[in-house]
Amino acid sequence: MRDILLARGDDNTPLYLQLARNLRHHIAGGGIDPGDALPSERELTELTGLSRVTVRKSINQLIEEGILVRKQGSGTFVARRIETPGSVLSSFTDDAHKRGENPGVIWMIKAYAQPTDEEAAMLRIATSTRVARLGRVRLSGGEPLAIEHAVVPAEFLPDLDQIGDSLYAALEKNGHRPVRGKQRIQGALAAPTEAGMLSTEQNAAVLRIERMAFLADGRPVEFTRSTYRADRYVFVSDLEGAQTSSRLE
Template sequence: MNVMSASAQLPPSDRVINGPTPKHAQLREILRRTVERELPPGSPIPSERDLAETYQVSRLTVRSAIGKLVEEGLLSRVRGKGTFTAARRMELQLYLMSFTEDMRRRGMTPTTEVVKTATEVPPAPSAHALGLTAGTPAHHLVRLRRADGVPLAVERGWYHAGRMPGLLDLDLTRSLYVQLAQSYDLRPDHAWQTVWAESADRETARLLGMRAGSPLLVFRRVSSVNGEPIEDMTSWYRGDHYQVTMQLDRNTPDSGQHPHYGGTR
């Protein structure tokens, strides 16, 4: 997007004029066309000041137009750096694959930050999912997952302490599934997963570098090995970076066929 000194240099279709359509709405559509036709994902857009000068509007008008495009997921704000065209959403595959393996398959560099570890009594739903009696402790693990330095997901999980003693002493910045196989000979072979959407709470938004209230995709997965549950994990994914595509086939309810669910570890 070339910054010009005055709107007179712009073609008529890219000028903001006085009329029944609010100026911020006009500017939003101009920016939308420019982003969709001219700018590849991850490209910076001009500053609010430059845009205000180019289109002869106030910075408040610019801020309103950009804000709407951020809400739509077309633009993305990066603290301290500016506003960029949003990266194309990655397909979130629904099968049992580790986050590390998935990101490497995409040609990206995965990293993990451990936010919290504890062995404590889980909430009742997690205790039930893991087959634990009331009051029995489990391993609690919270991790932030990044790809190429960009925070993509927050994972909060509960793990069956009796089946993996000493889990929290492992290097939890590495792939958890790899370590479960190496240290405990546990290889999850089945999972039930539930998917929903919600707005980011303050803590999750802080970890992901987003505004509170931003859209998230949420996955809760209960994984098992040979029919024995070992993991109850909920993952919060940035809605501006992911989309989910599912193949739907016409099957009878009692056909015995179920989708193969997955997520990230």
């Protein structure tokens, strides 16, 4: 590792960017596995002969790029990228279990309310209909990864005190698990409050996801807006070639 970190180019690139580049290549080549700790600033200073200020700037550069994550009191680690299929209707809890991780939740709101005009239109219900408003921070392995705000017609759910970490498990318990859905994903920057909830930097890249889920009979059952950490999530979809038709003249 020492030789890799000491390798320098012939250009006039600042030293901190050269070190960031070398660390980036070392990580990409499997030199440090996702989730493993980076050597401390002191160790990197000794390995490279660079100043601690230069080393710190290199690390901050890679944190901004989402390659590294800093955990308060624990150190700096190589970010684990979570690949999740973008074409499968699945819950955060199910996805975490498939990765062998323990999901968790910090509840912000769990209450009955009336829907806004927009929510009523999306769910095809009257504005007088009672809905469950569910706001939470989603955790996996103790790490905050997403903020979710879900609105569900109350008729599809058990009592609020019976709703645990998984919304879909609660819907399934009541015989109303969704079978299909539609979602839109947009890139954005984390607002200060979001950054605090997700333990990331202000203006860090996030993914804003709007999801509609439906029952087998076509009724909307869920309208959710989420904010996911873009440095941790990659949504992957299978693609097929477009169908073409030919006509004989």
